[in-house]
Amino acid sequence: MTKKTAIITGAGTGIGAATAELLAAEGWKVVLAGRTKDSLDSVAGKINAAGGEAIAQVCDVLNEDDVKALIVAAGDRLDALIHSAGQGHCLTIDELSLEEWQQTLDVSVTGAFLTAKYALPLMRATKDGEGHIIQIGSLASGGTWYLEVGYGTAKGAQIKFALHLESQMKVDFEAGGRKINVFSVCPGTTDTPFWDRIPQREAVPELTLAASEIAWMVGEVIKKPDTNAEELKAIKPRAEIVIQRQAPFERWDNVVAIKHESHG
Template structure:
């Protein structure tokens, strides 16, 4: 049975991805802070392993990976997905706590998970595995007032490139998926707020979160001799290409 560990697995893209991989017969490590939500995902799914941990806590992350390996035997894929948004603001009006929280979760948390996965994949036999980082459309084009989120997501692109280079001697592949406007509770809440702020504005273009999950599955199913280095999957009509 192939194995994947998914961070941020309790909701949104992480949850949809976990549910798809479980349906496809994978052993799935579900990592997030809230045990109750993880147990909802795991219910009646024997391939699920609940791993309650905070991605910003190095000891908790290492412990969760060790717990998963004890059950699964090896780690084939990490979907490095956990992340947060903070309220929109210009840089001078951005609370420092929002900046530090974003860096801690979106960058430090992804670093810690990638670090733990890399160590496992380097040491296991057969050696190797795949790390899939969840970047964002914001890794290329930010929304106004999104400094903490956009800056951390741009940093993930650098992390992806470094992991790709450093992983080559150990058969560790690394790619990045940049997802735009998948229908998650966070995106739906943002769409409602934008509509309330400007009722005359066109509705936010979105796509099914299941299509984002299917894209992760495609990346994960490739042999280690092949890699999707960067993938952009987004709502077709969202204003990303050109000036909108």
């Protein structure tokens, strides 16, 4: 039997790279997607050198042909799709250009749509166990802040996409299809290259989460897809981590926030 296989977008850096490393260490074959070949090759090289199985696939999640090729690169089975590709900014509406607005919205939302749309046929056809689609949202998915009019709108829409998709996956399962779980992990400030393009704020390592801590939550959600904020809080890897239901999506178990205690 071939290894369980996960596609991870945004896997050349940050949360996506940490998630790929964690899943590969747990025995998954991982397919790494992003636009920059060098960073994908570097993460894949590290995983393969450690005895794991990683494939680097250059893919802009906004390019339909790239996304189709990404699914082909996964091979004959697909068990998880983790959409971590994203970009952020801290800008008011007056400062925000149309280009930045569209790019931020597109990578979060259109990227989530395209990757799920083309992953689903292979994920459904894989009959061994359950499938998982996990969105890396943000505290900004639910919060309101004057410098996140673009980013917060994009990350909020990404969670709504996930919730609508989940309702279809339930209908499909009831009709005899593979059980495919949909979950949104919503991090607070995390120390990654995300902040390199945002001069207005910085991630202070002692006051933020590490990418590996977001990856930890993804790993736990895959192991126990019907988990919730309360269960995850009970097993958090260090005291300074706060795990809670993500407002205003509290009524859904499958939308969970994770942040450093210093994050208001």
